[in-house]
């Protein structure tokens with residue numbers, strides 16, 4: 001079997017498993033670093049491997065605009081193009097079309113928009129996005145969906161969710177009609193569960209999607225887009241109850257440390273977010289004691305590493321004083337080292353969660369981790 005998911009242990013709603021793809025296995029729960037433009041900003045593939053990353057993301061919208069998905073196809077697909085031979089997932093671009101592009105026109109057929117790069121006019125439909133994602137060649141490809149703001153009312157949420165389900169059916173047909181690319185392993189299409197913060201819409205979406213096929217895994221979309229945290233947690237619990245237990249669940253775009261821990265506690269297996277690298281480039285690091293801004297004056301003479309328990313290339317070698325100096329003087333090594341640490345932090349956090357689930361101690365691990373992470377609010381950046 002090309003794709004499979006085996007759950008090794010459960011502890012409450014939390015699950016530890018192995019998701020197998022044509023490019024290898026992924027231990028879950030797992031954080032996937034985001035390489036929007038086929039690069040995890042400031043890090044090279046060896047850095048990601050050293051951090052323990054097992055699967056990464058790239059983005060269909062961005063790569064379609066630059067350098068063009070046909071170019072990536074002609075150069076052998078994303079794995080070869082970016083020199084990453086482990087699993088890759090591509091987001092369909094639904095989120096970017098609705099958040100980055102300008103002058104959108106949404107119709108039943110698809111979305112017409114202007115590129116955020118040069119203003120050129122493009123049309124994304126379920127059919128065109130399936131062709132783009134096939135050209136890119138990731139292991140897991142996401143359906144094209146209609147993304148709406150987190151606080152949308154029920155009418156808007158229902159409209160977008162039902163359209164996303166109709167677009168999912170078109171994604172499936174489009175894939176069947178696409179001629180295969182020689183020498184490429186199979187790809188798995190993940191549907192995306194939408195429905196905003198309305199539990200019954202989420203449950204209806206899960207039922208409709210589950211009735212359409214035997215999916216390799218499921219995306220949970222439209223969360224962490226402006227809604228309150230308790231709403232996200234409530235929705236995750238209702239989706240956990242409704243989804244088939246034996247398939248991986250990917251919570252899209254959610255990746256702050258506390259969100260990962262709370263997501264795992266509600267049955268989520270895969271996460272992604274630009275937060276670790278974006279915050280790293282802004283001088284903010286995750287530590288077991290909360291977020292820290294490396295630019296603070298108190299670190300000017302600090303000989304201590306960011307996190308003594310971390311074995312990343314920043315913590316193993318450099319002091320807070322040195323890293324602060326790099327930031328204050330705008331040296332690019334500073335951006336790189338903090339990005340490296342933050343990716344390590346989230347990958348290691350999920351390793352800790354897996355070990356706790358295996359040991360049956362997830363509840364106390366989660367409580368202790370959360371207490372410590374929120375204990376030093378004065379240093380929160």
Ligand SMILES: [Zn+2]
Nearest residue numbers: 310312315341
């Ligand atoms: Zn570190």
